[in-house]
Amino acid sequence: MTFPELLRTLRMDAGMSLAGLAQHVHYDRTSLHHFETGRRPAPLEVAEAADEALQADGRLVAQWQAEDLERREAAAAHRTRAAALAMSRDLTALADLDIAELQEGVAVTAVDYLASPPGPMMDRAHTLRGEAFERIRSGHHRAQDRSDLYVAAGRLSGVLSYALLDMGDADEALEHATAAGRCAEFAGDAELAAWVAGTKSLIARFQGDYGRALEYVRDGYQWVGHGQGTGEARLRCGEAQCLANLGNSRAANAALDGAEKARERIRRPDTLEGLFGFSRAKQSYYAGSSLIWLQGGHDAERAQRQALEAIDLWQAGPVEERSLDDERLAHIYLATARVQLDDVEGAADALSAVLSLPVEDQISWIVKRMDRVAGMLSAPRYAGNQTAAETVEAINALAA
The missing domain is CATH 1.25.40 (Serine Threonine Protein Phosphatase 5, Tetratricopeptide repeat)
Incomplete structure (x- = not known):
């Protein structure tokens, strides 16, 4: 039961009118009505005064505190999302990223993502990428680290893309994936580029646009081959998902068979496991x-x-x-x-x-x-x- 519902229930059980309770909480009847209907959040002082007037034994205050904590946590998550999205747009727009050094924590984050809620992973990826982004902007890096930090920034953008998709926001997820793709391009990293293509296809499938999802997959095939990692197997499985949703059973099964053959051709493992790997499971x-x-x-x-x-x-x-x-x-x-x-x-x-x-x-x-x-x-x-x-x-x- 929410705070407004609890407040109204306790008032009705006590046989007290809005006007009567308003006198106890020192707010007018209209304001109290807004608090009970949830149109306006009640201040803590109202919860405390109403709790005493209605002899609620602390229940109203406890409910108010719980909902206030939820509101503050939601506001914090919103600020993180907004800041992360702004950074992805900056990464996408930069014509030339000066990469500093390979970021610590990317590999751990990729593995931890598999067993963690998306919210905390979004926070961690945004913090790590913020460190990379600061070095990108300042230009403080060694020349030999340039490509490595492109890849690190791209992978962290990829983590953000997955987190936002798991939270249900496909549009923001695509912007983060686009930033990851630009970083892969600047780094010349085919493995990351193939992963981004598969992720963009996943986002399009989430939106129900299987034609566009299939285009992303087929564009990604240019980045695979030579037995490097699981990129081709992942793309072929993504193709199967598109074809199945388009009603083509024979082609979907053929794509899955192609994924099995691609796995047999793997000679070198993925550079990074976790979110960026594609296990047998x-x-x-x-x-x-x-x-x-x-x-x-x-x-x-x-x-x-x-x-x-x-x-x-x-x-x-x-x-x-x-x-x-x-x-x-x-x-x-x-x-x-x-x-x-x-x-x-x-x-x-x-x-x-x-x-x-x-x-x-x-x-x-x-x-x-x-x-x-x-x-x-x-x-x-x-x-x-x-x-x-x-x-x-x-x-x-x-x-x-």
């Missing part, structure tokens, strides 16, 4: 998340196998490769495939781990994908199915 996850957009049947069977494989690999693999958000999404994709295969009980079982998550772990992708499962389980064919009804109710409660 991640590849299986991409396959599962692609094929659920088709018409079921063999596609759903393969999606189920691949999602299960991704979950098993993450749970059994190294901690630094375990992407918790993607692992949770893999459960949703597994559930989606099982609904397509008419396995409602199996779908509910797959979702159980996600439905118990706290609010702060509900990234935008989870909300979007769970909503689709709820829609599928609400179809007339499942009318009267108690498991389907209970699962839909649980998803709706989580979204609320």
Whole structure:
């Protein structure tokens, strides 16, 4: 219950009118009405006076303090986002970045991102990039470090891009990705350029623009080859997601097969792991998340196998490769495939781990994908199915 709701409830329970309470809090009746309806935030002095007048035993003050903390945290996050976005625009616009030195902390941030909420990662990446940006502006660097710091600034921009996308803001995410692409261009780093192309495609897919997403992927192929890293495998999986969403089952499966062959050709590992790597588990996850957009049947069977494989690999693999958000999404994709295969009980079982998550772990992708499962389980064919009804109710409660 919010502070306005609690204030009104306690007043009504006490049988006190607005005018009566207004006398106790030393504000007029209209102001008090605004506090109760949430039109205006109440000052702390109002919460304290009302708490005493209504004999709330500190409940009103505690609720006011909790909501005030939330408001201050939201304001701080907004300031960080605004400052980070301004810096990305500056990085994009600079014609010639004077890079100072390779930033410490980039590799750690890339790994930590896989198991951390996007908000704190946004703060850390913005702080690290601020140090790089200051050196860029001042020109204090050794010539041999120039390319390295281009890459560091680009990777930190990439972390910001992912964080903003996970927070649901695709437009800001694209600006950070564009900054990362410019840095890759200035550094002459093909590996980072391929990663940026894949990330831009991911952003376009988030927005539902699969034609543009496919263009980003195909443009990225110019940066891959020679067995360097997982860039080609990631791009081909992104292509499969686009093609599946466009309804082309044969081409989507062929792209996934191409990703398998690309992984077999890898001779040198990725320069950086974590967010900038593309593990075997991640590849299986991409396959599962692609094929659920088709018409079921063999596609759903393969999606189920691949999602299960991704979950098993993450749970059994190294901690630094375990992407918790993607692992949770893999459960949703597994559930989606099982609904397509008419396995409602199996779908509910797959979702159980996600439905118990706290609010702060509900990234935008989870909300979007769970909503689709709820829609599928609400179809007339499942009318009267108690498991389907209970699962839909649980998803709706989580979204609320």
